Amino acid sequence: MRRLLFAGLVLAVAGQAPAIAQTTNSGTDKFAQLETMLPTPNSYRTASGAPGTDYWQQRADYDIKVTLDDAKQALTGRETITYTNLSPDALPYLWVQLDQNIYEKNSIANATQVGQLQDKMTFQAVDGMMSGFDGGFKIESVTGKDGRALHTVTNNTMMRIDLPTPLLPRQAVSFQVKWHYNITDQYKQGGRSGFEYFEADKNYLYEMAQFYPRMAVYSDNQGWQHKQFLGNGEFTLPFGDYKVSITAPADHIVGATGTLQNAAQVLTGTQQKRWEQAKSATKPVLIVSQDEAVKNESSRATGTKTWTFAAKNVRDFAWASSRKFIWDAMQIKQDGKPVMCMSYYPKEGNPLWGQYSTQVVAHTIKTYSKYTIPYAYPVAISVHGPVGGMEYPMLCFNGGRPEKDGTYSQQVKYGMISVIIHEVGHNFFPMIINSDERQWTWMDEGLNSFVQFLTEQEWERNYPSRRGEPRNIAAYMATADNLQSPIMINSESALQFGNNAYGKPATALNILRETVMGRELFDYAFKTYAQRWAYKHPTPADLFRTMEDASAVDLDWFWRGWFYTTEHTDIALESVKSYNASTRNPQVENARLQQQKAAAPQSITAQRNATDIPKTLVDEKPELKDFYNNYDPLAVTPADQQRYTAMLGTLTPEQQQRLGDSQSNFYELSLRNVGGLVMPVIVQMTFADNTQEIQTIPAEIWRKNNAQVTKVIVTKKPVISFVIDPFQQTADTDLSNNAFPRQPAASRFELFEQQRPQAQPNPMQQLKATASPMQKLEQKPVGSGQ
Structure with missing residues (x-):
């Protein structure tokens, strides 16, 4: 422990003397503003992050008619698209997305797939390599309103339609497309839609999306968004109104985006009555019960029914169809408006789904x-089927299936709840706040995963969220740079896609909310972004600028580090120096030094000399002693006391009181930014009386030296330990250098016999196996009856 002359210490702390302040900047300035990297503000998108006075976006309205062939697992369709040009540009051609073409044998996606052969491979993997599936849109015709064929050019998953005359601003054009295609088997071809075949009852369940040619986005910031669909970068689409008629087998139940327009023609009287009951129910009402769905599985009714749905101001449309569906519904009020919440699922989903x-x-x-x-x-709407998780306006596809005996593991339960939250949440990002998924996956998946985390925590105390907690992303951020990509990268180029586009941006937003900005500032700014860009096409710059504009927090350092680099958080507490202020009183200070001297350990040499050297020469010859053999340098002399009294006479009463206060403790913390990512420094101090205090130092502590700083902390009570980031809220990748004195990292190892792991029954199965016959009779799956 060190003592400092009090007056000198006051000057150093208050004036940031050169001994403490460090102005050396190592490498790139991490606090440089992002303006040179962001698009220049204009009348379309402002410097505040809001849409400008001249902001515009295109519109596409659809009238679609499709027929499902349950015998051949095929779809035929025709549509009329009315495209309105609200841009200031004349458009000589239009671009239409043909996303089903990813399943063509010669597609870019297939040609660029990489993989390796293994010594042992599953039948499914080999089937995928050898599949002769005839996929992709089969475009039969593209015609104008007058019925004449329009010239088209198809480039993989994009089709250009050449217009007879350019489409001028504020004009609209209508054209018709006829097509058909073979529906993918989800367990063979994969993807975001398709069918599942149930061998036991010889039935199919269809989850249908990307089932029609769709308009690409033309925007102020990049023109046509016609990057090819390769599998990861999802869909960028304009808003419009939809009318969709779906012809399916007469015994199928169909759910879709929008509201059903012809309920009297496709629903029974009982189903319509139950629908009305659901409008005032406090829990889900079964429109189609499990008993009715099971009976329907073997019906094989002849003929078809056409279900017609309408949806306003949406960017896409999806639907599901099966004779296996159980269907339940419950209406809620959201800001005074009714919202019918519904689920469609086969009996294989119960009891979880009901x-x-x-x-x-x-x-x-x-x-x-x-x-x-x-x-x-x-x-x-939430639909359970073969697709593990995929989102569309008002409707999503979700996984999570219990065992055949109705039991399920904790992982399956929470996995199902999380995927439903995530996919329903996509109604907000990007179905309403309509970012460019083809370019920036993180703008929908990352933002959505963040609000998913908030929603999970409001579902159940200590919900086991997979993404959002900073400690959960630390291992990923600690991986080598060549195994990571910055968040700001094209969707198709991202490495470790889930961590890059989902986990890291979700965690970044959580850290912004909890550690950097605080909940009040963050929540207001984030809501402002959502309000500004609802039903519009935001870019990353619009988010970055809005978050700063609505909070008065400079976040350029945060966006730069978390979104533009692969740096990680690793703040090391390298050393702590302890000081106490000197009172300058010789009576006090000399007594303290005498105590320190008495308490100091005797050196090993002195200990051994006490035995090996019985007498020194001076001991044998006392005449060799002089004044200094009896002199005590720590003894207080009258001269010392006189100097002290004279010094006090030069101080004000306030300075005298401060000088006499020997209770303050001064600590100099040496901090090193090992990981490169500048972050706030959260310091937990444990005092000698075992009480604790936390200080949060803003990230700007690194602004003059991004690599190493020292920080002086003054306390009334002596500190026995310091810990950096005690609650693991900054995603620090190395906790071993966070404490002073050092603390061993908590870990353990487990001994085991080398053997093949065997599947264990879940806890519900174990309990079921030991249940009494009466208990088993009492068990009844939810949703089995009305």
């Missing part, structure tokens, strides 16, 4: 509306 799905849908709509904007669509 118990949880629609309740999760309702909870998601309420929670997301609180953090973003009020949900304004009339329905929100």
Whole structure:
């Protein structure tokens, strides 16, 4: 422990003397502003992050008719697209997305797939390599309103339609497309839609999306967004109104984006009555029960039914169809508007789906509306089928299936709840706040994963969220740079896609909320972004600028580090120096030094000399002693006391009181930024009386030296330990250098016999195996009856 002359210490702390202040900047200035990297503000997109006075976006309206062939697993369709040019540009051609073409044998996606052969491979993997599946859109015709064929050019997943005359600003054009295609088998071809075949009852369940040629986006910031669909970068689409008629087998139940227009023609009287009951129910009402769905599985009714749906101001449309569907619904009010929350699922989904799905849908709509904007669509639907998780306006596909005996693991339960929250949440990002998924996956997946985390935590205390907590992303951020990509990278080029586009941006936003900005500032700014860009096309710059504009927090350092680099958080507490202020009183200070001297350990040499050298020469010859053999340098002399009294006479009463205060403790913390990512420094101090205090030092502590700084902390009580980031809220990748004195990292190892692991029954199965016959009779799956 060191003592400092009090007056000198006051000057150093208050004036930031050169001994403490460090102005050397190592490498790139991490606090440089982002303006040179962001697009120049203009009348379309302002410097504040808001849409400008001249902001515009295109519109596409659809009238679609499709027929499902349940015998051949094929779809035929025709559509009329009305495209309105609200840009200031004349358009000589239009671009249409043909996303089903990813399944063509010669598609870019297939040609660029990489992989390796293994010594042992599954039949499914080999089937995928050898598949002779005839996929992709088969475009039969593209004609104008007058029925004449339009010239088209197809480039993989994009089709250019050449117009007879350029489409001028404020004009609209209508054209018709006829097509058909073979529906993908989800378990063979994969993808975001397709069918599942149930061998036991010889039935199919269809989840249909990207099923029609769709308009690409033409925008102020990049013109046509016609990057090829390769599998990861999802879909960028304009808003419009939809009318969709779906012809399916007469015994199928169909759910879709939008509201059903012809309920009297396709629903039974009982189903319509139950629908009305659902409008005032406090828990889901079964429109089609499990018993009815099981009976329907073997019906094989002849003929077809056509279900017609309408949706306003949406960017896409999806639907599902099967004779296996159980269907439940419950209406909630969101900001005074009714929202019908619904689920469609086969009996294989129970008891999980009947118990949880629609309740999760309702909870998601309420929670997301609180953090973003009020949900304004009339329905929100969750469908269980072969697609593990995929989102569309008002409807999403979700996985999570219990065992055949109805039991399920904790992982399956929470996995199902999380995927429903995530996919329903996509109604907000990007279905309403309509970012460019083809370019920036993180703008929909990352933002959505963040609000998913908030929603999970409001579902259940200590919900086991997979993404959002900083400690969960630390291992990824600690991986080598060549195994990572910056968040700001094209969707198709990202490495470790889930961590890059989902986990890291979700964690970054959580850190902004909890550690950098605080909840009040963050929540207001984030809601402002959602309000500004609802039903519009935001870019990353619009988000970055809005978050700063609405909070008065300079976040350029944060966006730069977290989104533009692969740096990680590793702040090391290298050393702590302890000081106490000197009182300058010789009586006090000399007594303290005498105590230190008495308490100092005797050197090993002195200890051994006490035995090996019985007498020194001076001991044997006392005449060799002089004044200094009896002199005590720590003894207080009258001269010392006189100097002290004279010094006091030069000080004010306030300075005298401060000088006499020997209770303050001064600590100099040496901090090193090992990981390169500048972050706030959270310091937990444990005092000698075992109480604790936390100080949060803003990230700007690194602004003059990005690599190493020292920080002086003054306390009234002596500190026995310092810990950096005690609650692991900055995603620090190395906790071993966070404490002083050093603390061993908590870990353990487990001994085991080398053997092949065997599948263990889940806890529900174990309990079921030991249940009494009466208990087994009492068990009844949720959703089995009305």
